[in-house]
Amino acid sequence: MIELKFHISGGDFDTAGTASSETKKILKQLNIDSKVIKRTVVALYEGEVNIAAHAWKGEVAVTVKDHQIVALLKDEGPGIADINMAMLEGFSTASPKVREMGFGAGMGLPNMKKNADLLEVESTPGVGTTVRMSFDF
Amino acid sequence: MKIEKIIPLLKAKIVCGERRINDEICNVFSSDLMSDVLTLDSENILLLTGLANVQTIRTAEMAEIHYIVFVRNKKATEEIIQLAEEHEMVILESPFSMFKASGILYANGLNPLF
Numbered sequence: 056m057i058e059l060k061f062h063i064s065g066g067d068f069d070t071a072g073t074a075s076s077e078t079k080k081i082l083k084q085l086n087i088d089s090k091v092i093k094r095t096v097v098a099l100y101e102g103e104v105n106i107a108a109h110a111w112k113g114e115v116a117v118t119v120k121d122h123q124i125v126a127l128l129k130d131e132g133p134g135i136a137d138i139n140m141a142m143l144e145g146f147s148t149a150s151p152k153v154r155e156m157g158f159g160a161g162m163g164l165p166n167m168k169k170n171a172d173l174l175e176v177e178s179t180p181g182v183g184t185t186v187r188m189s190f191d192f
Numbered sequence: 193m194k195i196e197k198i199i200p201l202l203k204a205k206i207v208c209g210e211r212r213i214n215d216e217i218c219n220v221f222s223s224d225l226m227s228d229v230l231t232l233d234s235e236n237i238l239l240l241t242g243l244a245n246v247q248t249i250r251t252a253e254m255a256e257i258h259y260i261v262f263v264r265n266k267k268a269t270e271e272i273i274q275l276a277e278e279h280e281m282v283i284l285e286s287p288f289s290m291f292k293a294s295g296i297l298y299a300n301g302l303n304p305l306f
Contacts, residue, residue: 072250079253093256097230100254104247157226157243157251166231 056120057081063106063113065132068156071107074115075100085119091192095124098170101163102128102186108153109133110183128186135178142168142176193217193302195259195282198238201300202261202286202293207268209258209282217259220302222294226251234305240293242266249275258282263290 059081061074079096099117106113110132118125135141142164149159168174171188178184196213199206206213222240223229229239229251238259241248244266252260253275260276261284262268268276268283276283286293298304 068245068247072247072253075254076250089256093235093254096254100250101230156245156247157224157229158247160225160227162227162231166227169231 056118057085058119059115059117061115061117063103063110063115063130065107065109065111065113065130068107071103072100074103074117078117082119082124087119087124088192091124091190094170095126095190098167098174098188098190099126099128101167102126102188104158105163105186106130106132108149108158113183122192124190124192126186126188126190128188129183130185131183134180134182134184135176136180138176138178193297193300195284198261198297199284201296202284202288204261204284204286207283207285208273208277209280212258212280212282215259215282218303219305220294220297221305222290224290229255229257232257232305237305238297238302240290240297242290244268244272246271246275248272249279249281252281253279260284261286261293263288263293 075096082092110130113130116127140146144165145161147159147161153159172191173189175187217238219237224243235256240261244262259282
């Protein structure tokens, strides 16, 4: 079992994606199927961008087991007021700055759901959000 | 179509990835919306975009896209080039608009994804 941990700074679009990039390198070294790697890093990257876009700070933990990758993204931030709405394609509360970066189209969480075998989202408004995803292989 | 043929068609300049100039491209996707790019299931595509920032390269990295054209005179910064080289990507800069660049490539037989 391998565990990777990363710190994400809210609002930092210069380094957003570093955790996903490092995870991708490790998964390739482990010779995990390329389709599984792509599903994992696309969903992880969407999560990283969400933390950079919405939260104050966050932690990402990736655990690679024998036949499963688990990603836990925990942030401190404004949280999600209505998770059902946030899961709808096209719903977004992203700022103009985030949209200028090419994101904020309301496709992040739906795309994470599409790529992960399991997606769980828990959020407390004013406190933060925890996202747990798993990818089977 | 090889990258080396795409370069004159788009009056483009290659800013990194010269050693992949003979790589073959079949499919093209044009978008400034990285959220859209991240939903693509296809790989080995050429991305036309007017969005030239580090997250464009990060998005391409995650989506397994190795060929990017920055349209309407958008320039790749040193940071972009460094990251793109690290991931063995080809970056072209074209003076044409997204519409014109897309039209030229479509007219020359490259395929859309949808």
